[in-house]
Amino acid sequence: MSDGSSIETLVAILRSEVARLSPGDRLPSSRDLIARHGVGPVTVSRAIALLAAEGAVVTRPGSGTYVAARRPRPAGGEPDTSWQEVALAGRHVPPAAPDEQPERLPPGTxxxxxxYLHESLQPTRLLGGALARAARRPDAWHRAPAAGLSTLRTLFARQVGGDVGPEDVLVTGGGQGALSMLFRAVAAPGDPVLVESPTYPGALAAARSAGLRPVPVPMDDRGLRPDLLADAFAMTGARLLYCQPTFHNPTGTVLAPERRRQVVDVARAAGAFLVEDDFARLLGHGGLVPRPLVADDGDGTVVHLGSLTKPASPSLRIGAVIARGPVMRRLLGMRRVDDFFIARPLQEAAVELLSTPAWxxxxxxxxxxxxxxxxxxxxxxxxxxxxxxxxxxxxxxxxxxxxxxxxxxxxxxxxxxxxxxxxxxxxxxxxxxxxxxxxxxxxxxxxxxxxxxxxxxxxxxxxxxxx
Incomplete structure (x- = not known):
């Protein structure tokens, strides 16, 4: 039985026991629970912490765990939230992309x-060590710069290559949030955004939530078609293209070498930004991985998006946007409005992770x-x-x-x-x-x-x- 299922099972048992007891009654000690249910002390500790967070029990250090006072339920059972239908009228937000996978699948599925990677493919020990070392730094809990730690920005710039420098990098909280910020930064509600067809559902959800209209551009087995891309720019007047030139999701296609320059040239001729989602750069299967488009872009047409989440862990929410010119200043302004900066301990852990040969x-x-x-x-x-x-x-x-x-x-x-x-x-x-x-x-x-x-x-x- 996994740790998660053990905790859930024990929580269910304790909830039943709490329901039979009266407020102020003492629950069995941790030692008794360990012996009675055949679980470890960590499982017991987390189960009790969950119940305490729910308000079902109260823990008193040195004394024990007690049933909390019952909180009165609203009259009539569930709260009446029907007023929100009026308050939210005219404020429609498109639904998010469907979850790619439920948090928990039935046993045996x-x-x-x-x-994301299965836990067995994630570098969990490496991540744990990086986080522990980061936490010991004397400035680990200081405020981080809005653009991100300079060391981490340098590492992301080096990963991309070309003449990209740390001043061109904005550290983000993973790829999805960066996409949402980018779409809001470079287009206005009602604008078209060109996308490969098919494409990543999370990008479609982020575009629609920003009020943009996704317009499909067909692909073939060599990737996005530059001829049809030029037609789409001409017909729609779009000023934004979102694409995944390397190991495209969902098809796995790599944009052909002769098309990589063409696609950038078409976007530049249209006076448009090209958002290069490079989420899979570190997920190659052993062959040659082509240079990112941004490495050969000299005038800020390409805005590059990378992330450590896919090759490491879903919870390592660290990514980077590479951009040049006024768009970077706009993104920094949005950062200062949206969330000020990305949590420094997580950035420090990413620096530790990328700086070790074990990575x-x-x-x-x-x-x-x-x-x-x-x-x-x-x-x-x-x-x-x-x-x-x-x-x-x-x-x-x-x-x-x-x-x-x-x-x-x-x-x-x-x-x-x-x-x-x-x-x-x-x-x-x-x-x-x-x-x-x-x-x-x-x-x-x-x-x-x-x-x-x-x-x-x-x-x-x-x-x-x-x-």
Whole structure:
């Protein structure tokens, strides 16, 4: 049993016990709970802390844990929030992108959904050591500069290459928040934003929340089509393009070498910004990773977005925006309004992480593991589901992109897959307009081990036979 499930089980037991007791009654001691339920002291401590946070119990150091006074419930049960329908009228915010993966899947479910590494692939010991060293720095809790720690900005600049310097870097709280800030900074509500089709659903959600209108630009097996991009700029008057040139989510496509310069030139000719989402740069599978577009951009057309979240941990919410000119000054102004600065201890931990040789070893190990998992899942799908069309076997990233046969819909698969013990992501949320066909995005990084991926393909085959 995992630590999380042990804590949840003990909390449920203690809630039942608290309900039977009266306010002021003492709960069994931690030693008694450990012996009675066969759990560790950490599990007991966290369970009691949860109950205390809920207001169900009160802890008295040196004395014990006691049932708290009952809080009166509002008359009639649930609070009446109907007044909010009037207060929020005319203030519509588009719904966020659907969660890529529930926080907790049913036991035994193989995760082909989600966009993060399984815990076994995360450098948890390395992260713990970095955070511990960062916390011991005498200035760890001082206010951080609005743009971020100079050392961390230098590390991000060096990662990108070219003539990018630390003065061009703004440290952010991960990639998603940076996207939201960028869209608000460079476009006004009602403006069009050009996006690859398909694209990352979180980008579509951030654009719509900023009041922008996503306009699809088709891709082929060499990435975004420069000819159709030029047409889209001409027809819409857009001044913003969002794209993922390297290990595109969801297709895994890498923008072809001859197109990389063309795409930047088309955006520059339109007087537009090109937001380069480079989230997967550190998720290559061992081959050559092309230079980011921003490394060869001399006039501030490209605004680059990178993050440490994907190759490290979902909770390492540290990323960077690289921008030049007035747009950087605007982003800094928004930072001072939105949140002042990114928490210094997390920035210091990121510096510690990137400065150790163990980080490079982690990336090499991760690269091999992702390559293996990608091959296992691709082979298993070809064997179990030969009528599904795999867009490509990617050379980086975390996903496979598949087109379903004509007789299957996304709803057919997504509704039956969970009953067969596998979770998947539908393709529809990746399209800014009507999709040309039914697709699924299947991840190979969230499962516990490679053998589970082959089992997941067999379960998907069983799910499709059930339709």
């Amino acid at each position: 193989v995760a082909l959904s989600g966009g 490079e070893r982690h990336l090499r190990t991760l690269s091999g593991a992702l390559q293996q998992r990608c091959a296992v899942l691709a082979d298993a799908l070809a064997r179990e589901l030969p009528d599904w069309t795999l867009h490509r076997v990617p050379e980086g990233g975390l996903h496979l992109w598949l087109r379903l046969p004509a007789h299957l819909s996304e709803a057919d698969v997504t509704s039956t897959a969970p009953a067969h013990g596998v979770s998947v992501n539908p393709g529809r949320p990746h399209f800014p307009a009507e999709p040309p066909a039914a697709h699924l995005r299947l991840g190979f990084a969230a499962a516990a081990e490679p053998a589970e991926l082959a089992e997941a393909a067999a379960r998907l085959a069983a799910a499709t036979r059930a339709n």
